[in-house]
Amino acid sequence: MINPFTHKYMNGREALGFAILAAIIFVLFPLVLEPFRLNLFGKYLTYAFVAVGLVLCWGVGGILSLGQGVFFGLGGYCMAMFLKLEASSPENTAIQSTPGIPDFMDWNQLTALPWWWEPFNSFAFTIFAVVAVPVVFAFVIGVAMFRRRVGGVYFAIITQAIAAILTILIIGQQGFTGGVNGITDLRTLHGWDIRTDEAKTTLYFVNGVLLFAVLFAAQFVRKSKLGRLLIAMRDQEDRVRFSGYDVANFKIFVFCLGAAFAAIGGAMFTLQVGFMSPSFVGIVPSIEMVIFAAVGGRLSILGAVYGTLLVNWAKTTFSESFPELWLLGLGALFIAVVMAFPNGLAGVWAEQVAPRLRKLWPGNAAAPENTPAE
């Protein structure tokens, strides 16, 4: 019998799950992977930020955003703007017709830095903007849509349209954004060269720590009353409204939270990979991020990380050896995960693997499956 009165933010099994993931990310990967591969996995883990946000928005809250790439990209672009300005010092860009501005601006006949680039000379402002810009943007979209009770497929389509619009805008405004190539050739952070192997390893660990901060935040939200409200809203929105909650506020909150997570991931992507481009903003990357969460299990915070790692590792492996098969595989993955494994890896684990493991453990064999209803 479960005691419904106890309420913990993390039970023993979940804590074990966090510990195992921490061991994999902080010990196993750095030990077995050479620096190049470790950096690659660091890049994958930046997508996990987005996937964790999607678990809260979509899995728990039922809000499917097909525009998470927008927030990932905005966070990444904010960071890239800072790094680009640092890389475009007058000494570095002396050969340009206007030294001291980013190279792509010079190529596009700009003669001065646009005013909205100026604040990105400050690192403190950049850190603030990495989170604030996407969150404000998400807030505006959220207020407009959720206040007017737009949800479900309409929300998905409109967020997808926004991703398309932003991509076209970035590509079209080449002189201000670097166009289709994005912002490239990023070199140093406060003089610290981010292109060396040591820097990349350090950034991998910073990324891991930030990911765990996000995971803990997500766990806290999931286990709070707000987390239960999100589930309630997903299933019985009207009832929640008539229990005295302003449903729109909760949706706006979780959408903004997902945007903030994605933005942090985007900024870490820029730092680790050394560029940012519109190919991480548009429709295709946005919907692929949804499949990361779906493969991991749309309700599982930790599953989102495993799902992201697995899909991206498969993508790299397949597209290296059989590029034509990868798209078929990804397509089949979308269909399979929806039709056959709606709860993803986490579901397979909970329903198939875990019960068998428990049987192997003699002392545990008698313990009943205590899946508490939340």
Add this chain to the structure above:
Amino acid sequence: MFSDYSMSELTAIFAMQGFAGLILFSVFVLMALGLAIIFGQMGVINMAHGEFMILGAYVTYLLSNFFEAYLPALFSIYFFIAMALAFVVSGALGMFVEWAMIRHLYKRPLDTLLATWGLSLILQQVYRSVFGAREVGVTIPDWMIGSLPLTDMIEIPINGIFVMVLAVGISVAVYVMMYRSRWGQQVRAINNNRVMADAVGINTAWTDRMTFAIGCGVAGVAGSAFTMIGSTGPTAGQLYIVDTFLVVVFGGAGSLLGTIASAFSISQAQSILEFFLSGSMAKVLTLLTVVGILMLRPQGLFAMKLRK
């Protein structure tokens, strides 16, 4: 910005842009009709809609080659046969997809969206493997090449007129099917109340399958028509999908008239803006306006107020 042009030049510009807009309008209508059936009447999000169109385009391409090689005498009318075949092929694929996939997901619209996206990836790769990554074009029959001079400054391309005529024809056909046939009545009955429709003896499973198949078939015809004004590549379908969904949603799902009205306003806005701004900015501005209006009026332009 107008001062650089003379009055007659301006008239000509607006007429030409307006006409370019009309062609774009026809394209939007053709794209959106199939989706209006599937999304508007069944509530199913088919993200592979663009790939069904491309299938129609490839069918036309194959037939164009076939006629050129074996039946050159009939080449001038091959296009009509191609359209019919495109309808059948895309419709048949649609029927299979509904049976294998969609019917299991009617209660999970968001999941349908993801599954059909997966389908679109698979189809893209299949097209790439079969037809190659490069864009292919069809040989247009002679009678469709050239343009009609309206005045000495305004000329209208014949293939454009042809696409417009097709758009009108298919719209009328879809209208008759949806609102004047027994089948259309059944589709709308199911849309209103599935359980009741089942109870009064409508074969809902079969009607669903046919509706989806016909929506896909119409997409195939649209793709076939597009070969007259542009070339076809394996990923061309993905370019259309956002526009197409916005047209249908903006018009108000379930309203055929709304779909046409919204296709008209979006295409006109975009083609007129295109003259003054760069193509990408015109598109950004048009899409932003549509999204903005949808935020203020989420039910779209034409929607009934219903009793919940």
Add this chain to the structure above:
Amino acid sequence: MLDYNNPNFVLMVEGLTVSFDGFKAVNDLSFYVEPNECRVIIGPNGAGKTTVLDLICGRTKATAGAVAFKGHDLLKMREDQIVHAGVGRKFQTPSVYEDLSVFANLELSYPKGHGVFGALFFRRDQAVRERIEEIAEMIFLKDHLAQKAAFLSHGQKQWLEIGMLLIQDPELLMLDEPVAGMSVAERKKTAELLNRIIADRSVIVIEHDMGFVEDIATRVTVLHQGKVLSEGSMDRVQNDPKVIEVYLGH
């Protein structure tokens, strides 16, 4: 002009009208509910009964008219604000959170932590637990607190939804067919439960079961085609020839 602060009535509905594309589901409807009154609304299908409740609790926007509740103009308020003013609403089909436990269902309805950050940092303290146990006992679900709501019987779900309203302690309770789909035994228990909870608040009930109506009603309002056909005690209404013609006579 409606006096919003009239102390003689808890709820005043005047000239309430809603039209859906020209069809008037509720047409110039007026009625007044006194404190501690149990008002039962009856009427044939399509008379607009559920729509009236939808209009009062803000689910549907009225076309014209006024609804006053303890000095509030309900037509100008959002659903959650109406709930906070003290109006509770039970739906026709039981709507509980199936994926959550009975305990969590009641907890979410507990009138505290309704803002975003209130909910995020909500603590399950002693007062909350005691209140939930008290309500669970009342609605016969004390032994089911840890169970997922999805596994409750139809009647138990109806009780749970009533419990979710009770925990808010509303001054006006609106119940849409609370005994529909219940077994005879459950129906009896529900009548007992309702009799207990209507004692210190005003209640509007929609019900078809005449025996049940007779049991609980203070006054009865008969709706027909969106208008009041008759109003008064059960006896009076039952003997009204107009009512017999359209409803009871069949």
